Amino acid sequence: MKEELNLLKKGKAKLQELQYLIEMEEWIAQEYEANYERLRLEGGHALSPEVKRQGLLQIIMYFRKMREVAETVTETEVKLTLPEQSSPKGNRFTIEGVVDIIREKDSTTMYDVKTHDADYVKANKEDYIDQLNVYTHIWQNLRNEKLSGTAIIATQFPKSLKRAIDSDEEEKLQRELEKWDPVIPIPFSQEKVEDTITKFACVVDKIEGRDFxxxxxxxxxxxxxxxxxxxxxxxxxxxxxxxxxxxxxxxxxxxxxxxxxxxxxxxxLGNTDEVENFTNTNAFETPPPLDINDLI
Structure with a gap:
């Protein structure tokens, strides 16, 4: 009898977990659609059905894989600002960024979410180190809070995972999800922050000087x-x-x-996929709402 009760409890817990996941993914899909329509109305740009679908899949797969991280984020879209910087030619500029923060006991980790693939990020870490070094500088010196680590979350899934999604085989999908590692730790060093800010400043001078x-x-x-x-x-x-x-x-x-x-x-107009997406975007685009308040 005791064993049967335990099985019932496990079965009930599993059903509750499944119901939670279903509800969360339905909520993600609804919010994604509302946010997309809002941005389309504000910016006047649309996505083809396939590109739009891929964007939603990235978010859902990210939640499935990174659920623990997603549920423990203590601060989302934290705006970091380094104001009143001056370039070598006297141009004033401000560096801004948006990150997610997770605090667990004595550790604080900064995550920067990118729609890039993990292999690209791993092969080009230097492209991300400078940016996160500045964010770390802002966090630790201007906000006076210590960081335990920084990382990139690359939401674009690999081709093997995409094929598993398209195959609609749950076991294959689960295997590929387990293999996928979208979190790439990025080392940070405050020694090169000034050099990084100088690089930003030189770019500002080029922009202001129309040097393209x-x-x-x-x-x-x-x-x-x-x-x-x-x-x-x-x-x-x-x-x-x-x-x-x-x-x-x-x-x-x-x-x-x-x-x-x-x-x-x-x-x-690009490769075959790009042309197809462009064509489908215009062929299947639905009329936007008349008022942005309709989306709220």
């Missing part, structure tokens, strides 16, 4: 660490100024798929 030099053609041809993509495909394809960029034009003319016609060059 494109990368070289050689750089466009190089593959980015942690990916199989060339710089031109990963970066230039997302740049609205690429058609007026000499380096990209030379790169495109050297491409084996480019026959040399101006019409072909100016009509280059």
């Amino acid at each position: 030099q494109p990368p070289s053609v050689e750089q466009l041809q190089n593959r980015i660490k942690g990916t199989r993509q060339r710089f031109a495909n990963r970066v230039c394809r997302n740049c609205d100024a690429r058609f007026s960029c000499d380096a990209f034009r030379i790169y495109a003319q050297k491409s084996s798929s480019f026959s040399g016609g101006f019409a072909e060059y100016i009509c280059d």
Whole structure:
């Protein structure tokens, strides 16, 4: 009898857990849809159904994998500000960032959520170290609170997990979720903070001085660490100024798929997936609400 009661309790607990997960994922989907419509109304930009679906899946998979972290976050979207900085040419600027904080007993960890894939982050840690070093400086010196560690959470899931999701096989999905590790610890050192702030300052001077030099053609041809993509495909394809960029034009003319016609060059909307997403976005876009208050 006692064993049967224990089984009933376990079964009830399992059902309650399942109900909780179902309700949470339904809530995530509702909030995602409302937030998307709000941003679409404010910015006038839409996503194709597939891209929109992928965004929602990233959040749901993140919750399933990082539930413990998600449920223990003590401060979300904490705004960090380093005001009144001055560049070498006298331009004033402010550095701002948004992070999540988890406090557990005597430890405090800072997380920066990125929509990047984990392999890319691991291969390009130096791109994130400088940014998190400044955030750490702001937190520890301006807010006078110590940090135990910093990390990037890369929400874009690997191809193997995406295939498992598409296969609709629960066991396969569970295996891939267990293999997926989206948390990448990032070492922080306060010794290089001043150098990092100087780098920001030099960029500010270039922006204010209208000094926009494109990368070289050689750089466009190089593959980015942690990916199989060339710089031109990963970066230039997302740049609205690429058609007026000499380096990209030379790169495109050297491409084996480019026959040399101006019409072909100016009509280059990206790879097949990008063109399909662009087409689907316009084909399936629904009329926006007339008033943003309809979404609240």
